[in-house]
Amino acid sequence: MTLPQPLPGLADIIPYKGGESVLPGHAAPVKLSSNENALGASPAAKAAYLGATHKLEIYPDGAQKALKTAIARHFGLEPTRIQCGAGSDELFQLLGRGFLFPGDEVIHTAHGFLAYGLVARQCLATAIVTPEPNLKVDIDALLGAVTARTKIVFLANPNNP
Template identity: 50%
Template sequence: MTAPQPKPGILGIEAYVPGRAKLAGHGRAIRLASNEGALGPSPRAIEAYRAAAEDIFRYPDGSSTHLREAIGAHFGLDPERIVCGCGSGDLLHLLAHAYAGEGDEVVHTEHGFLLYAIAARAAGATPVAAAEPDLVASVDAILERTGPRTRIVFVANPSNPTGTYLPAAELARLRDGLPEEVLLVVDAAYAEYATADDYDSGQGLVDRGANTVMARTFSKLHALAGLRLGWAYCPAPVADVLNRIRGPFNVSLPAQAAAAAALADTAFTERSRSHNARLRDAVTARLRALGLTVPDSQANFLLARFPGRDGRDAGAANAFLNARGIIVRQLGAYGLADCLRISIGTDEEMTAVLAALEAFMEDPHD
């Protein structure tokens, strides 16, 4: 009997493998693999989530109207050009399906978020990787890889898993260098953590023309990863396209309520941001003192490159940490097998991971 077959290319997609959440033999592991908000969600968000339980027998607002208005007011954006989705990854997939297909190409950076290539292939397009010298996106390399078949360019700013970023002038140079018919998608999932004076989330580029989209999420700084909620700020025609193909009730009622409350709690947001900046700087210095190569990060994680000599390689370090109940992210799938990505957690969690790495670098066979 012949079974139904998927479209060509689907079975060639390597499924995304998320960071581990559990370790055998460790009841409650220290989870530093998925870049979740270290301090958890705002108490106001939790309260709003619980209050929404009374109405979960009803469908949510299919347009996320109140939430879009809250986002618009918070960031100074036109809510009519905001589209909400089940995580920003949902919106990246929708953009790929809407604007790329068989015979088209989608450009992304060499070490960029794995979902870009997955979304391209799922849409029938071909992903094209642009070199990332020194672990930083290169505008020249992206433009060099852009050709007549390019339909979308995905750029994470700050980038995952490197934590590096494109300054505002470089991001603008990228947009100016791309053909007008190519859609530039700036994935700014970690924008709230960026502290560089010349950082740009891409918001201004969206307002400037009809060919740039900025994608954002509530999973990181606002720590609502379990509710799955992202949003995109788009040119009006792109917003119209996304609204035509997205699910009719694609954001749950509790997610909408919690996200709006999280935005309103600016004091908690600032506390979370300050916590991250403080620990990010301190942990970077400690890791470098251990002999690891760590690029400056603008996100809520650090990329640590291991020297690879005398047993001090990333794979051995990962096993060493796992044995002590600590989960970080291996990066072989990103072409960075000699690196680990370490999320910024609580003070206690970072003390534990630093102590473990210090012991590893002193004696990896202990």
């Protein structure tokens, strides 16, 4: 019997290790590395959640039709131009799966979001990393890295998706 084998390179991906939530000597450290809200959920968000507790056993609308319609209306766009996801990681994965082929290139900056390089590797694409002198995006370097194999350019500005 032949065991299933992962795609080449997948086993080489180092798992993401998030920042610590505990800091010795500090009762309640503020953690900013995971894009969490240090102020907590807004009262309106809490009220909306509590208002939905009578139907938690029902799957939400996976197509997010009402949300897409509201976003589209607010920004004057067509709802078909809006894509929602469970966080930016999911949206980046969808982009990669939809547009990357093995050997394609993904360009991102040296201090950009860790997920950019992971998307490239998971899709068997090549991650091209451009420098960020003085922790700022070098647009000329970013554009200079574009080749015929480039399919996605990720740019976090400000550097926090």
